[in-house]
Amino acid sequence: MLELNASDERGIDTIRIKVKDYARTRPMGDVPYKIVYLDESDALTSDAQNALRRTMEMYTHTARFILACNYSSRIIEPIQSRCSIFRFRRLFDKDIAAMLKRIARTEKLTLEEDAIKAIIYMSEGDMRRAINVLQAAATVKRKVDEKAVYDVSASARPEDVKEMLEAALAGKFEDARSKLIGMLIDQGLSGEDILQQVHREILSLEIPEPTKVKLMDKVGEVDFRLTEGANERIQLEALLAHFSLLGDRLRTT
Amino acid sequence: MRMSELWADKYRPQELGELVGQSQAVREIFSWAESWRKGRPNKPALLLYGPVGTGKTAAAQALARQMGWDLVEMNASDKRSFDVIKQVAGTAADTGTLFSGAKGKRLVVLDEVDNVYGVADRGGYRAIGELIEDPRNPVVLIANDQHEIPWQIRASCLMINFRRVQQDAIIGALQKICLAEKIEAEPIALKVIAETSNGDMRSSINDLQALAEGKKHLAMKDVVLYKRDRESNIFDVLSQLMRATTAKQARELLWSLDMPPADVLAWIDENIPKVLADPADLAEAYEAIARADIFLGRTKRRQAYRMWRYASDMMTAGVAMSRKGELKFARFQLPTIIMKMSRTRAARATRDSVAKKIAGRCHTSSHVVRKDFLPYFGVIFRRDKKAAQQIAAELHFSEAEVDYLAKK
Numbered sequence: 001m002l003e004l005n006a007s008d009e010r011g012i013d014t015i016r017i018k019v020k021d022y023a024r025t026r027p028m029g030d031v032p033y034k035i036v037y038l039d040e041s042d043a044l045t046s047d048a049q050n051a052l053r054r055t056m057e058m059y060t061h062t063a064r065f066i067l068a069c070n071y072s073s074r075i076i077e078p079i080q081s082r083c084s085i086f087r088f089r090r091l092f093d094k095d096i097a098a099m100l101k102r103i104a105r106t107e108k109l110t111l112e113e114d115a116i117k118a119i120i121y122m123s124e125g126d127m128r129r130a131i132n133v134l135q136a137a138a139t140v141k142r143k144v145d146e147k148a149v150y151d152v153s154a155s156a157r158p159e160d161v162k163e164m165l166e167a168a169l170a171g172k173f174e175d176a177r178s179k180l181i182g183m184l185i186d187q188g189l190s191g192e193d194i195l196q197q198v199h200r201e202i203l204s205l206e207i208p209e210p211t212k213v214k215l216m217d218k219v220g221e222v223d224f225r226l227t228e229g230a231n232e233r234i235q236l237e238a239l240l241a242h243f244s245l246l247g248d249r250l251r252t253t
Numbered sequence: 254m255r256m257s258e259l260w261a262d263k264y265r266p267q268e269l270g271e272l273v274g275q276s277q278a279v280r281e282i283f284s285w286a287e288s289w290r291k292g293r294p295n296k297p298a299l300l301l302y303g304p305v306g307t308g309k310t311a312a313a314q315a316l317a318r319q320m321g322w323d324l325v326e327m328n329a330s331d332k333r334s335f336d337v338i339k340q341v342a343g344t345a346a347d348t349g350t351l352f353s354g355a356k357g358k359r360l361v362v363l364d365e366v367d368n369v370y371g372v373a374d375r376g377g378y379r380a381i382g383e384l385i386e387d388p389r390n391p392v393v394l395i396a397n398d399q400h401e402i403p404w405q406i407r408a409s410c411l412m413i414n415f416r417r418v419q420q421d422a423i424i425g426a427l428q429k430i431c432l433a434e435k436i437e438a439e440p441i442a443l444k445v446i447a448e449t450s451n452g453d454m455r456s457s458i459n460d461l462q463a464l465a466e467g468k469k470h471l472a473m474k475d476v477v478l479y480k481r482d483r484e485s486n487i488f489d490v491l492s493q494l495m496r497a498t499t500a501k502q503a504r505e506l507l508w509s510l511d512m513p514p515a516d517v518l519a520w521i522d523e524n525i526p527k528v529l530a531d532p533a534d535l536a537e538a539y540e541a542i543a544r545a546d547i548f549l550g551r552t553k554r555r556q557a558y559r560m561w562r563y564a565s566d567m568m569t570a571g572v573a574m575s576r577k578g579e580l581k582f583a584r585f586q587l588p589t590i591i592m593k594m595s596r597t598r599a600a601r602a603t604r605d606s607v608a609k610k611i612a613g614r615c616h617t618s619s620h621v622v623r624k625d626f627l628p629y630f631g632v633i634f635r636r637d638k639k640a641a642q643q644i645a646a647e648l649h650f651s652e653a654e655v656d657y658l659a660k661k
């Protein structure tokens with residue numbers, strides 16, 4: 001099997017030489033086909049995709065192609081025509097729950113309902129992340145409860161984040177700030193992780209919809225400053241102050 | 254266990270007559286091939302063009318087999334610079350064959366000629382042009398988009414159009430395959446497969462194989478097909494976006510859309526002014542679009558993919574929540590910027606090559622030439638034919654470049 005992903009050199013010459021040479025030679029041993037797996041194939045330039053299209057069908061007696069991508073609309077039509085298409089959807093919560101329970105059964109773990117909910121919350125549809133969190137929590141204790149999950153993960157409890165935001169909106173800036181510092185210092189969470197949760201919680205706050213948009217924009221701005229190397233404590237405090245200001249405006253109007 | 258072949262290969266037409274739904278094209282190809290028997294036709298090269306999966310390459314291969322011609326094929330998976338084309342195809346086109354001696358013919362097939370690349374395949378079109386000018390052997394060029402091919406080449410080819418295959422013809426072909434594979438298929442199942450393929454014979458065979466291989470019976474309920482999609486549901490997303498009442502609703506619309514954020518933004522940008530009636534709404538929506546654009550820029554510049562999320566927020570929730578007033582009824586349309594860019598691609602390429610030639614001669618940059626020189630050159634080329642001729646000869650302007658300046 002030949003695997004190429006976006007970090008490999010995949011210009012038109014690679015497709016013409018490396019992939020073609022691999023595809024056209026006979027497989028060794030008792031296997032019927034070679035497999036060429038092109039990960040993130042929507043990142044191939046359209047020139048490279050065009051160089052690939054005939055190779056895909058000229059060497060079908062020696063090789064099969066599997067292309068994976070985020071956006072099938074970025075794959076040129078001639079290649080789509082040569083493929084069977086399978087679309088992978090975002091996983092539902094119940095799918096992740098079922099998988100977690102199955103693992104718990106085979107690994108003989110006690111897995112509490114609260115813990116499942118917590119894992120689903122922090123995995124955001126990412127099965128790999130969900131399984132990793134479960135494994136980490138299970139190495140600490142065979143009985144996995146909500147607390148164990150939050151202890152091993154880089155997430156704050158959603159209720160904590162929500163309380164912090166509501167305090168800020170209610171004008172209790174210092175309360176909000178001490179909750180923030182608790183997460184940053186005591187729990188050792190990163191500013192980025194907290195921001196990501198703030199972003200999620202905004203949607204379920206009880207404030208007017210246009211205000212939510214303004215807050216999300218502000219979160220994005222703060223997040224950008226963090227990527228630029230700004231101090232996460234100061235930036236998050238500034239964000240909370242902004243929440244307080246908007247809360248104040250909502251009360252007076 | 255012996256693994257199966259691809260059905261698209263297994264049932265590839267062996268003779269031109271087996272080609273599905275292209276009777277007109279097949280007749281023209283035949284009469285062109287017949288005239289090669291008598292000597293050399295007026296137009297020694299064929300250009301087969303049309304959408305994917307309609308049988309162009311299969312036709313060329315079937316033709317060689319039926320006429321008893323050897324086949325030499327080059328496609329985009331080969332390097333196709335001037336030298337390579339001259340060497341491979343030129344030799345093939347000018348000499349007799351190994352087995353039949355000087356009397357035998359070879360069919361030279363250049364597949365995917367709309368994809369000869371500027372840098373990697375330098376001089377490729379020039380070589381093709383020289384090749385088809387006076388060959389001793391028949392030449393077939395194949396392309397999806399005939400407009401991408403220089404007109405000088407098109408002019409010396411007999412152009413044959415392959416159309417999207419009619420649904421009934423596809424259904425008939427699928428039925429034949431089912432019969433050969435001993436699969437009983439519900440007619441409605443085959444109809445759905447044919448419909449989904451949108452006239453692409455090959456993809457319908459691929460879909461049939463993915464769904465039915467190894468089965469004895471193919472029922473409608475087994476048919477789960479994913480469209481080889483284009484911008485089909487962006488229209489739905491746009492119209493739902495304008496009616497979304499919560500930020501959450503608006504954000505989640507993007508999940509069902511198979512399109513990168515930058516493309517979605519182009520669609521929103523194009524269509525927002527068509528539906529927002531109130532100038533205040535429009536200004537606010539554009540502020541959100543502009544913020545989305547800033548976040549996209551940050552994503553790209555810093556390779557910080559976290560920023561994508563905020564770009565999506567602003568282009569969906571941001572735009573949706575800007576609206577307070579009425580909506581106008583409007584038909585959404587493809588971003589004009591995309592159409593304009595592709596329509597003017599050739600003109601821009603000509604402009605750049607003109608600028609480069611002048612820049613080299615005048616010891617300045619192409620940028621300065623485009624800004625400060627080209628308008629004067631335009632005046633000269635329109636008004637003073639004699640001076641224009643001298644300049645064109647001096648700087649080796651091509652016909653297209655002279656045209657470009659004269660119309661400027």
